[in-house]
Structure formats: C-alpha cells, structure tokens
Amino acid sequence: FQDQAEQFFRSGHTNNWAVLVCTSRFWFNYRHVANTLSVYRSVKRLGIPDSHIVLMLADDMACNPRNPKPATVFSHKNMELNVYGDDVEVDYRSYEVTVENFLRVLTGRIPPSTPRSKRLLSDDRSNILIYMTGHGGNGFLKFQDSEEITNVELADAFEQMWQKRRYNELLFIIDTCQGASMYERFYSPNIMALASSQVGEDSLSHQPDLGIGVHLMDRYTFYVLEFLEEIHPASQTNMNDLFQVCPKSLCVSTPGHRTDLFQRDPGSVLITDFFGSVRKVEITTEALALDRHVAGVESKFPEEELATEPLKYAEQLPVAQIIHQKPKQKDWHPPGGFILGLWALIIMVFFKTYGIKHMKHVF
Amino acid sequence: QVQLVVPMAVVFGPGSVPRDLPRPLPFRDVQEMEISVNLRTSVTSRYEMRYRSTTGQEEAALAAATAREADAALHPLQDTTLGSLTMYVVPETSPLLPQGINVYVGRHRSALVRAGGSLAALQARLREVTQVMSFTASAIAAALSDRVPDSQLSPDARRDLKSSLGYEITFSLLNPDPKSHTVDWDIEGAVNRYVKPVLDKLSLVANFSVDSQILYYAVLGVTPRYDKESSSFLLSAHSLPHVINPVEARLGSSAASLYPVLNFLLYVPERSHSPLYIQDKDGAPVSTNAFHSPRWGGIMVYNVEAPASPQASLPLHVDVDMARVMEVFLAQLRLLFGLSREEVPPHFLLESPGNEGLADWELDHLLWAHTVENIATVSTTLTSLAQLLDKIGNIVIKDDVASEVYRAVASVQSAVTKLSLGHLHAAFQASKEAVTSSERAFFDPSLLHLLYFPDDQKFAIYIPLFLPMAVPILLSLVKIVRESRLRRKEPTKMD
Numbered sequence: 075f076q077d078q079a080e081q082f083f084r085s086g087h088t089n090n091w092a093v094l095v096c097t098s099r100f101w102f103n104y105r106h107v108a109n110t111l112s113v114y115r116s117v118k119r120l121g122i123p124d125s126h127i128v129l130m131l132a133d134d135m136a137c138n139p140r141n142p143k144p145a146t147v148f149s150h151k152n153m154e155l156n157v158y159g160d161d162v163e164v165d166y167r168s169y170e171v172t173v174e175n176f177l178r179v180l181t182g183r184i185p186p187s188t189p190r191s192k193r194l195l196s197d198d199r200s201n202i203l204i205y206m207t208g209h210g211g212n213g214f215l216k217f218q219d220s221e222e223i224t225n226v227e228l229a230d231a232f233e234q235m236w237q238k239r240r241y242n243e244l245l246f247i248i249d250t251c252q253g254a255s256m257y258e259r260f261y262s263p264n265i266m267a268l269a270s271s272q273v274g275e276d277s278l279s280h281q282p283d284l285g286i287g288v289h290l291m292d293r294y295t296f297y298v299l300e301f302l303e304e305i306h307p308a309s310q311t312n313m314n315d316l317f318q319v320c321p322k323s324l325c326v327s328t329p330g331h332r333t334d335l336f337q338r339d340p341g342s343v344l345i346t347d348f349f350g351s352v353r354k355v356e357i358t359t360e361a362l363a364l365d366r367h368v369a370g371v372e373s374k375f376p377e378e379e380l381a382t383e384p385l386k387y388a389e390q391l392p393v394a395q396i397i398h399q400k401p402k403q404k405d406w407h408p409p410g411g412f413i414l415g416l417w418a419l420i421i422m423v424f425f426k427t428y429g430i431k432h433m434k435h436v437f
Numbered sequence: 438q439v440q441l442v443v444p445m446a447v448v449f450g451p452g453s454v455p456r457d458l459p460r461p462l463p464f465r466d467v468q469e470m471e472i473s474v475n476l477r478t479s480v481t482s483r484y485e486m487r488y489r490s491t492t493g494q495e496e497a498a499l500a501a502a503t504a505r506e507a508d509a510a511l512h513p514l515q516d517t518t519l520g521s522l523t524m525y526v527v528p529e530t531s532p533l534l535p536q537g538i539n540v541y542v543g544r545h546r547s548a549l550v551r552a553g554g555s556l557a558a559l560q561a562r563l564r565e566v567t568q569v570m571s572f573t574a575s576a577i578a579a580a581l582s583d584r585v586p587d588s589q590l591s592p593d594a595r596r597d598l599k600s601s602l603g604y605e606i607t608f609s610l611l612n613p614d615p616k617s618h619t620v621d622w623d624i625e626g627a628v629n630r631y632v633k634p635v636l637d638k639l640s641l642v643a644n645f646s647v648d649s650q651i652l653y654y655a656v657l658g659v660t661p662r663y664d665k666e667s668s669s670f671l672l673s674a675h676s677l678p679h680v681i682n683p684v685e686a687r688l689g690s691s692a693a694s695l696y697p698v699l700n701f702l703l704y705v706p707e708r709s710h711s712p713l714y715i716q717d718k719d720g721a722p723v724s725t726n727a728f729h730s731p732r733w734g735g736i737m738v739y740n741v742e743a744p745a746s747p748q749a750s751l752p753l754h755v756d757v758d759m760a761r762v763m764e765v766f767l768a769q770l771r772l773l774f775g776l777s778r779e780e781v782p783p784h785f786l787l788e789s790p791g792n793e794g795l796a797d798w799e800l801d802h803l804l805w806a807h808t809v810e811n812i813a814t815v816s817t818t819l820t821s822l823a824q825l826l827d828k829i830g831n832i833v834i835k836d837d838v839a840s841e842v843y844r845a846v847a848s849v850q851s852a853v854t855k856l857s858l859g860h861l862h863a864a865f866q867a868s869k870e871a872v873t874s875s876e877r878a879f880f881d882p883s884l885l886h887l888l889y890f891p892d893d894q895k896f897a898i899y900i901p902l903f904l905p906m907a908v909p910i911l912l913s914l915v916k917i918v919r920e921s922r923l924r925r926k927e928p929t930k931m932d
Contacts, residue, residue: 357677423917
C-alpha cells in the first residue's frame with residue numbers, strides 16, 4: 075500500500091480533463107467520428123465524467139440520410155459495438171468545430187456567455203488528454219474542409235496554456251496523415267505527444283464494413299483502443315506500452331512519439347494518469363467538536379423578496395437604440411504610404427508612356 | 438520584492454520578565470527572515486515586536502483560573518487587526534497553563550507563553566509560536582508553488598484549494614436503497630446552525646454559496662468486503678480512490694457558476710451492505726467513517742442501525758443526526774483549505790475553535806497564503822500578457838483591456854505596499870482586485886492570437902496579387918529611365 079500511495083502522489087495531478095476533436099465532416103469521413111467516439115467511450119469508462127470532457131464532433135454521421143442504421147456509429151465491422159450509444163454529450167457540434175473555437179477552448183479566451191460545459195476549466199493540477207483526428211498534412215490539420223490549423227499555432231496555444239498554468243501535464247495524440255509534423259514545434263514543458271505516422275507517411279484506415287459502405291476506423295486508433303480495452307481504473311500499465319501499440323506490421327505507417335519535453339520518465343507514467351481519473355484520497359481522522367445546543371442563525375432568504383420583482387424579458391438587442399443611432403463619424407485618415415506610392419507610380423508611368431499632352435484633358 | 442510584516446506585541450505579566458533583557462521595557466525589536474522560493478524569487482518576513490509589560494486590566498485577566506478564561510478576558514483588550522499577534526508571557530511556574538504545556542494558543546490572536554528562564558529560551562519559544570500562529574516558510578512556498586521547481590516541493594504542497602474569489606459547496610445525500618431506507622435530513626437547519634457560522638467567518642476570504650441535493654440509486658463504484666469477525670462490511674483504503682468516479686457523473690456539479698465546487702457526500706449504505714466501515718491502511722476502522730479528496734470534497738458513510746425485529750416494515754425511517762455529520766464535514770472543509778493542526782510541537786496546547794470552525798489566527802493563515810498566491814498569480818499573468826504582446830506585434834488592445842491592466846498593476850502595487858506596512862486585510866482586498874482585473878485582461882476574447890496575422894502571412898497573400906501587376910510597371914519604368922538618359926546625351930538633336 076505504501077508503494078501505491080507513493081505512486082499516487084508522484085504524478086501530482088488532482089483532476090483529469092479530455093479534449094477530443096474530430097476535425098472532419100461528411101459521410102465518407104465516418105471513420106474519424108468513430109475514432110473520436112471510441113476514445114470518448116474509453117475515457118468515460120475509465121472514469122472521467124462528462125463535465126470534464128470537451129467533445130468536438132461534426133456529429134453528422136448518426137442521423138445522416140446515408141446511414142443504413144440510423145442513430146448509430148459503429149467501430150467494429152459486423153456492427154459489434156455502437157459507440158454512439160445514448161449518453162453521448164457533444165459539446166461543440168457541426169459548424170461550431172472551428173479552429174477559432176478550438177483555440178478558444180484551449181487558451182480559455184472564451185466569451186463570457188459560453189456555458190460551463192463548453193469550457194476547459196482546468197487548473198495547474200489538471201492532466202489533460204488532447205486527441206485529434208482528421209485529415210492532415212505536413213505541418214497542418216484540416217478543419218471541416220474550410221480551414222486549417224498549423225503546428226505553430228497549436229504550439230503557441232499550448233504555450234499560452236502553460237503561461238497561465240492551465241495544465242499540469244498534457245498528452246497529445248493525433249491520428250492523421252503525417253501526424254508527427256504536428257508535434258514538431260511544441261516547446262512548452264510537460265507535454266508528451268503521440269502520432270500515428272511520420273512526416274511523409276499516410277495513416278491508413280482499418281476495415282470497411284460492407285453493410286454501411288465506409289471504412290469504420292483508422293488503424294492506429296483501432297489498435298490503441300484494443301490496448302485500452304484491457305486497462306481498468308486500477309491498472310498499473312505505463313506509457314511505454316502505449317508507445318509499442320501498432321507496430322509497422324499492423325499499421326503500415328510508423329507511429330511516433332515525443333517525450334523530451336516531459337519531465338517524468340514515461341515508464342513511470344500510468345495510462346490512467348491521462349485516460350482515467352483516479353483521485354487521491356485521504357482518510358479523515360478527526361472531526362470537529364461542535365456545540366449542539368446552538369440556536370440557528372436566521373435564514374437569510376426572506377420569502378417575500380422572491381415575489382415582488384416582476385419578471386420581464388431580457389433585452390437581447392437594444393433595438394430602439396440601434397434604429398435611432400446616427401452613423402458613427404469615422405475619422406478620415408489620409409491614405410497610407412503604400413497606396414499613395416502605388417498610385418503615384420501608376421500615374422507617372424501612364425503619363426510618361428503616353429505623353430504629357432494628355433494631362434490637360436484631365437484638368 | 439514582497440515583504441510580509443507581522444506586528445507582534447509581547448506582553449510580560451508580573452513576575453515573568455527575564456533578567457537578561459537588553460533594554461528596559463518598553464522597547465521595539467525587529468526580526469527578519471528570508472524565505473527563498475527559487476533563484477529569483479524570495480519573500481522576506483519581518484516580525485515587528487513590541488515588548489511591554491501588562492496594564493492593570495491585563496493583569497486582572499491573567500489572574501483567572503484557567504487559560505481559557507484568561508484568553509476570553511484578554512480578548513477585548515487586544516489588538517484585533519488581521520495578521521497581528523499578541524503573546525502574554527507568564528512566569529515559568531504559573532498555574533495558568535497545565536503541567537508540561539509551555540504554550541497555550543487561544544481562539545483569537547493571542548497566546549500564553551511560559552517565560553522559560555532566559556531571554557534566549559523565551560525567544561526560541563516565541564519563534565515556535567509565530568511558526569504555528571503566523572505563516573511558515575513551507576506554507577509561503579506552497580502558495581508560490583508554481584514557481585518552485587518540482588523536485589523541491591513536498592508532495593503535500595499542492596493539495597490545498599487554490600485561492601479563488603468564491604467557492605460553491607454542495608451537500609449531497611446518496612441513498613442507494615430507497616426501498617429499505619427513507620432518509621430524512623434537515624440540511625437547511627443544519628446549514629443554518631452549523632455551517633453558516635463557519636462560512637460567515639470565512640466570508641472574508643471568499644464568497645460561498647451552498648446547495649444540497651438528494652440522489653437515489655446512486656451506488657459506490659466498489660463492492661465492499663464482508664468481514665466475519667466484526668460481521669460488518671469493510672471498504673479498504675486502496676479501493677477508496679475508485680469510489681468517487683461513478684458518483685461524480687451523477688452529481689451534476691454546478692452548471693451555474695464558474696467557481697470551484699466542493700462536494701460533501703453522505704452515503705447511507707444499502708441494507709444488504711450494512712454496517713459499512715472504512716478501513717485505514719493498518720486495517721482498523723476509521724472513527725469518523727469518512728474520507729476526503731484534495732480539491733474535490735469529502736464522503737462520509739452513515740450507518741443505519743439494524744431494526745430491532747427482523748419483521749420491521751420496510752422502508753425504515755432514518756433521521757440523520759446532522760450534528761455528527763456536520764462535525765465531520767466541517768473538519769473536512771478545514772482540511773481542504775489546508776488548516777491542519779498536525780505539525781504542532783508537543784508542548785503546545787491549542788484551544789479548539791468551537792462552532793466558529795476556525796480560530797482567528799487560522800483565518801490569518803489563509804489570508805497570508807492567499808494574498809501571496811494572488812500577488813504571484815497577478816505578476817505571472819501580466820508578464821505572460823506582455824510576452825504575448827511582444828510576440829504578436831500587431832495585436833489590438835481594446836481600451837477596456839488596457840484599463841484592466843492598469844488597474845491590476847495599481848492594485849498589486851498597493852497590495853505589496855500594504856503588506857510591507859502590516860495591513861493584512863487591506864492587502865488581501867487589493868490582491869483580490871488585482872487578480873480579478875488581471876484575469877479579465879488576460880482572458881479577454883479579443884486577444885486570441887489566431888485573429889492577428891503575422892507579417893509573413895500578409896506578404897504571402899499580397900505578393901501573388903501584386904507581383905504580376907508590377908511587372909509591366911517596372912519594365913515601363915526601366916524604359917523611361919533609359920529614354921531620359923538617351924535624351925540627356927543628345928541635347929542638340931533638335932532641328
């Protein structure tokens with residue numbers, strides 16, 4: 075027991091968070107949604123509650139008109155496991171999965187109207203798991219076919235998190251083509267990263283299901299999931315085993331990992347440090363001695379106060395103000411040097427080429 | 438640098454003045470100590486001591502029968518500003534303190550100390566008292582924990598609740614077996630009688646909000662073991678960490694506020710698993726039958742007595758003894774805040790705080806730690822904001838962000854000044870304002886670095902547009918220059 079107690083205190087974290095992002099949409103990217111949902115289920119099974127998971131999905135698979143089994147997302151062929159289930163809590167869905175929202179979640183620069191379930195409320199004792207999947211390239215990851223996030227932006231976001239001590243340790247897993255390029259630029263301490271393929275390699279998908287008609291999962295995540303199925307909340311498996319998952323013979327691509335920024339030795343990092351939520355616990359040995367014969371303090375909630383304020387609809391937009399507003403006088407600024415220079419150049423060339431005699435027609 | 442000033446008064450009762458005093462009473466003395474946190478950060482603590490002899494009223498108070506009565510009588514005669522300490526020195530053979538006890542620490546900000554023979558011994562004892570009643574070097578280092586390299590911190594250094602503007606406390610009653618037990622708990626009454634006094638005292642530190650709920654069919658994640666010898670069920674210490682997780686998903690922690698939540702759970706075991714005891718590491722059942730998790734909250738198991746006759750009708754009505762429950766929960770609340778009385782030397786006697794939950798000097802503990810932590814947080818936040826602005830040259834700072842930054846800087850400077858003057862309360866309020874302003878400035882949504890393009894991206898966009906257009910312009914320029922040079926060379930070619 076002493077050893078276990080020591081191990082608990084070695085990691086230094088008191089809570090766990092997970093940010094799971096699927097950056098693709100459309101039916102043929104079914105496997106990315108299945109990847110993310112499978113990781114979501116594992117993380118929930120190992121103990122992280124929904125309030126500590128930020129799940130970003132395009133969520134257009136389960137109710138897609140092309141889905142022959144509506145309201146389901148399968149991860150194994152022959153439809154063995156429905157990872158969609160009936161208790162999935164998607165925090166950012168459909169068009170809300172953008173690079174800006176993702177960076178806002180990470181750095182915490184969120185508009186004050188955002189609900190609590192959409193925030194990453196981690197502190198300096200939180201271990202965070204970040205899982206991203208989708209289509210990527212050398213140094214970037216594509217978000218929903220319309221924008222991309224570069225590895226420099228991601229590294230800067232992590233640095234902003236470190237400056238504000240929004241994490242104790244961070245585990246970054248990415249399953250895309252050329253995934254290793256995304257962790258090349260990290261420079262903040264306490265980050266461990268895993269990727270499904272090296273620069274120049276593609277990550278391949280695992281198995282198509284003939285009934286559904288698309289590939290159900292990617293290889294790397296499939297084997298990571300098989301590995302996680304054997305982990306239970308009390309297991310002592312460490313990160314070195316996770317690095318061995320999916321060798322080249324199974325995965326065709328070469329998974330990579332990066333541990334130079336991480337302070338502890340990966341062999342002493344438990345899988346449940348990131349994927350589960352094992353809390354440190356102390357026995358309460360003493361109780362206070364209260365004087366039982368004490369009169370209660372008067373309850374500070376007078377009943378009458380609640381009824382007197384009439385309820386009214388909150389003003390969303392100050393419509394009256396907007397309609398009657400005069401247009402704001404914008405200060406006139408003289409055109410900048412670049413524009414002036416460009417116009418001067420164009421005019422000079424025009425008149426030199428065609429001759430000065432045209433000037434009098436202008437004036 | 439930050440200087441923590443503690444105003445202290447050392448009052449000598451009759452017959453307790455040591456013979457080797459350097460100067461006649463009254464006189465002042467200052468003791469400084471440096472607490473170095475890392476290579477660049479250090480905090481100095483400065484104890485400004487005023488030595489004097491007792492007034493007539495204090496002498497009368499010290500003539501009381503017991504230490505507790507003396508302490509109560511001395512309370513109105515003391516300096517009650519937050520952060521200050523008063524120590525009354527009584528003769529070595531005084532009957533006021535029990536045998537073997539050299540120091541009695543009261544509920545307020547005073548202590549009774551035995552004279553100890555010589556000035557050096559007395560000063561050693563006074564130093565011990567300040568370590569207990571004021572702050573210790575390790576407490577300050579823990580408050581600045583994010584600046585200390587990992588290897589030097591003790592493992593218990595980062596377990597206390599972080600300084601926050603408010604906390605939300607949730608009391609939950611878990612009844613996994615409503616068919617067998619109908620549990621009634623007068624939580625509102627208990628909160629009014631026992632919890633409110635403690636929270637009122639802590640209201641200086643933060644805002645507290647309390648709510649409660651009852652959850653049915655909520656089971657623990659672990660199956661307890663049946664122990665034949667005691668014919669009870671036991672939960673061993675190493676299975677406790679797995680108890681919290683299945684319950685946490687159902688607790689519905691606080692959709693409403695952004696403050697940290699402290700959960701206190703009262704679990705009434707099922708009839709088939711009663712009675713349920715928690716075992717500590719040595720296998721003995723824990724007297725409080727409760728455990729807590731740092732920065733999360735606590736759980737207590739409340740055993741219901743088996744009915745007298747086996748034919749008693751189910752469900753059994755259970756009236757929870759809220760006093761016993763609140764004794765444990767309030768003790769856990771103290772531990773979560775880091776107020777433990779474990780490192781006290783054996784010859785000290787600490788007065789129990791009673792229904793207020795914590796002594797005045799323990800409140801000072803919290804204020805010292807939180808003030809230092811707030812100041813450190815503000816300086817880190819503002820520094821990293823400045824680094825962000827250096828990195829992205831064209832970020833736009835809105836006026837309200839700028840004013841928050843100015844306000845944060847002014848507040849933190851005022852907090853440091855007030856600390857060096859010994860005004861703990863004012864320093865704490867200033868540090869709270871500084872934290873609010875700096876967080877508002879740092880987390881303003883307009884400062885997202887994604888929104889500001891670096892210059893090389895701008896070039897990358899405009900060059901492909903302007904370069905093709907610029908080619909004929911440049912060529913024409915070259916032609917013009919050549920023509921004008923030719924014309925200058927042949928000025929007389931006009932016929």
